[in-house]
Amino acid sequence: MKKNMLYTLYSAAFIGMCLVPSALMPFAKADSDKEKRNLAEAPKLINEDGKLNFDYFEDFENYFSDHFAFRQQLVTADGRIKTAVFGTSPNKNVIAGKDGWLYYGETLDDYLHINTLSDRAISNISHNLDMIYDYCTERNAQFIFTIAPNKNSVYPQYMPSHYVESGRPGNYERLAYALSSRSYWVDMKETLKNTNSGIPLYHKTDTHWNNMGAYAGHACLMAALNKSVCPAGTSWYTKTNDRLGDLAAMLYPAEDAKDTQVYNDYQFTYSYRGAFRRLDDMTIRTVCGGKEGTLKMFRDSYGEAILPYMAECFGSSEFSRFVPYELYTVNGGSVIIEIVERNLGDLQMYAPIMAAPEADLNGITPSQYVGENIIVKTEINGGMTHIFGELPEEFFSGSFTDIYVSCGGRSFRAFNCFEAKLLDREGESSDRGFSLYLPADAEQTDNIIITAVSGDKAVSAQYAAKS
Numbered sequence: 001m002k003k004n005m006l007y008t009l010y011s012a013a014f015i016g017m018c019l020v021p022s023a024l025m026p027f028a029k030a031d032s033d034k035e036k037r038n039l040a041e042a043p044k045l046i047n048e049d050g051k052l053n054f055d056y057f058e059d060f061e062n063y064f065s066d067h068f069a070f071r072q073q074l075v076t077a078d079g080r081i082k083t084a085v086f087g088t089s090p091n092k093n094v095i096a097g098k099d100g101w102l103y104y105g106e107t108l109d110d111y112l113h114i115n116t117l118s119d120r121a122i123s124n125i126s127h128n129l130d131m132i133y134d135y136c137t138e139r140n141a142q143f144i145f146t147i148a149p150n151k152n153s154v155y156p157q158y159m160p161s162h163y164v165e166s167g168r169p170g171n172y173e174r175l176a177y178a179l180s181s182r183s184y185w186v187d188m189k190e191t192l193k194n195t196n197s198g199i200p201l202y203h204k205t206d207t208h209w210n211n212m213g214a215y216a217g218h219a220c221l222m223a224a225l226n227k228s229v230c231p232a233g234t235s236w237y238t239k240t241n242d243r244l245g246d247l248a249a250m251l252y253p254a255e256d257a258k259d260t261q262v263y264n265d266y267q268f269t270y271s272y273r274g275a276f277r278r279l280d281d282m283t284i285r286t287v288c289g290g291k292e293g294t295l296k297m298f299r300d301s302y303g304e305a306i307l308p309y310m311a312e313c314f315g316s317s318e319f320s321r322f323v324p325y326e327l328y329t330v331n332g333g334s335v336i337i338e339i340v341e342r343n344l345g346d347l348q349m350y351a352p353i354m355a356a357p358e359a360d361l362n363g364i365t366p367s368q369y370v371g372e373n374i375i376v377k378t379e380i381n382g383g384m385t386h387i388f389g390e391l392p393e394e395f396f397s398g399s400f401t402d403i404y405v406s407c408g409g410r411s412f413r414a415f416n417c418f419e420a421k422l423l424d425r426e427g428e429s430s431d432r433g434f435s436l437y438l439p440a441d442a443e444q445t446d447n448i449i450i451t452a453v454s455g456d457k458a459v460s461a462q463y464a465a466k467s
Helices: 002-023 056-067 071-086 105-114 119-138 171-178 188-193 213-222 247-249 301-311 343-349
Strands: 094-096 102-104 139-147 238-244 258-265 272-274 283-287 293-297 318-321 332-340 377-383 384-390 402-406 410-413 433-437 447-454 457-464
Touching: 002 384, 056 402, 071 247, 094 105, 102 247, 105 343, 119 139, 119 171, 119 301, 119 332, 119 343, 139 171, 139 188, 139 213, 139 343, 188 213, 213 258, 283 301, 293 301, 293 457, 301 318, 301 332, 332 343, 402 433
Parallel strands: 139 332, 293 318, 293 332
Antiparallel strands: 094 102, 238 258, 272 283, 283 318, 377 384, 384 433, 402 410, 402 447, 447 457
16 A cells, blocks of 8 residues: 555556646746847737637647747757767757857757758859959959858867768858859858967857857958058967857756857947947948048958957948849948858849940850740839849750840849849759849840850740839
């Protein structure tokens, strides 16, 4: 009888413990900022269209999984045990490395050099960058393109030993080779790998570089622009544990897992122009008295730490996170595009907003395509007609193809970009896309001719675009 009583008490205690997260759920609020993601919303029996939600139970399961009481404490305990005991991460977005280093899961393919972009995609990206360079040069602007390296590209020694590189060149190396003769290309990876700072240039528990890494990147860009770094000759090595690592927050959400940030003693003199909240604002404008020149920098999250150094070097600067890049505002000065290594494929996904350059197709006699697998659409954006779509494989030959759009008796060169979102195919990728913005003075017509030129092969088709 005593044995049965012990079993009963044990079962009751176990069931009670299991019910605690549910019972206390209304009183324990989950923090989405800690985990760097949007948590599932409370399910609804009736959808917005007034119809019954047949996915209610699935939605409730997702909601409960994100909001049960003590979730973050339990997730943190799971993360600490698995990283300390087994050297693994329970979160697919975080790689647990050696000596407490954490890496972003989305950079693994780049590190292993697998699932790389096609040769045509690399050619498309270099073609698109060449077009941007030509556009900026025509507007008396100096153009610079650089790639912020993934953390494990600069510090591979702390990656788990069971991850072994394929031995093939990765996307960074292949694009760097394609751009090696371009004056606008700045190889930041080699600069950072060869920087002897005495301390790491990246945070151990964050995706990004620290202030010293950003300064090294800044010096690299300023050398390419033939300008002096700013600040110069300052004292570094003032270290403070005040950076909440984004990777640590995902793995240990209940902890205030601070990482080391590096500071210098320089007093910046630039000021913000217009509204400013924080360094991840979509647009930030600055002015700096006594400095000359203008800067327009298109950047991502890596641009946050580098912004103060760049702003201090120019009379006026604009830093934009908007994609597609709004190049139509370029008028002299310096133009920089910075993108992180893991997102290189985006450079053939969004055509910059700028008037497409006019082209002369005289002397080209294309064969006529008579199939029906061409996708051509239009929209009005920024007062310009945006024409975009996708061509079938018959238009392509070899690793590179120039695509032109003709209308109203004029021809224009397109970016080799696949506008997946605008084509209602978000999440997909294609090496056969095209996109351009017609100049404001171009004749507007739905009847256009698409011509693709690959070496000595040219294919053309007349098409009625659809909005």
